Amino acid sequence: MSFIEDIKKVLNVDEKISPSVYRAVIFGDSGAYFENVLGIACFCPEKIELFIKRGCIRICGENLSIKKLFGQDVAILGKINKIERI
């Protein structure tokens, strides 16, 4: 049994609820910070897609740029309209 499974059992949480494979901090509509990013799938000023452990995250907005890309962390600047997991 994994460590996560132990915690789920102790906390008595639903099976459907699982620890997120990524973490995102969104600063209003002016930027966002993502952790546990494996790579970049698509990059243009209107759309950025990030690889995560199981799937992708799509960030849509205007004038998007990557402020910092280091290890598994990505900081994105620009007006963010939508973040969705695909």
Added chain:
Amino acid sequence: MYCTYQVDGLNLTNYINILKNRGISLYNLTKTSPKSITFSIELRDEQKFFAISKNMCYNYRRIKSFSGKGSPFFYLIKNIGLVIGCFLFVFLTFIFNDLVFEISFTGKGSVYKNQIKSYLKSNGVTAFTRFSQIDLNSLSDGILASNENLSFCECQKVGNRLIIETASKVKPTPVLTAKAPYLKTEFSGELVELKVYRGTPLKKVGDYVEEGEIIVDGFVTIKEQTVQTNVIASAKIKVQSEFYYYTDLDNQENEAESLALAQFDREVIEIKTEKLFEKEKYLYISTLYYIETIFSG
């Protein structure tokens, strides 16, 4: 410390992922066109970036050399010639600021500049003398003491120039006795102005007068009777003085005039120079014209 690069090519996301997976941090990543991106990398990752990009089909070029907090210092280290030039400039400015490049004379006492120059030369003050070796106050006092015609002298350092401001003494007002029987000239020259308040003029403006000649006499004719009276009159005479300059060279008129002016300490109103050829030498005769005023009364 960062460097900014522009990379052109296809499948740029793959290139970004390769750089990221090889441990290079990317900053300010923007897509400028469908086939080009710009980003900044840390200066320490530059060699690694070149090694990774070397065998890949991407064109990259540096668009901004250095940015970041330490960029001014790094710029100075990279451009050490500029730093040396700046230090050299400051050093030379400091050194040359102490040298006299020119000596200028101002004020009404500047007519005695030849005497002042000779005094300065005797005291070792010439061009390229160091200001630090000159005591300006004592120099002013010395100039004032050396010339009886000066009433004021002040030496100042203005940039690399030594400005000597002087004022000449006001001549004492002559006492008029009103007992002069005639007005006699002490100079030979052309009469340019004549004012007669009492007496009879014997010459008119434009005449040439000789030394010792009477210009205004004291007799006055009143009603067919001639009486002797005291003369009250003044006259200005255009006097000339000649300077000779022998040389082997031709076309030295300007030099002859300059030498003549340097020797002469009066206000010159006109100067003429003639050239003669004698005994395989050139003789330049510079004639200086100036005004002398005489009066009686």
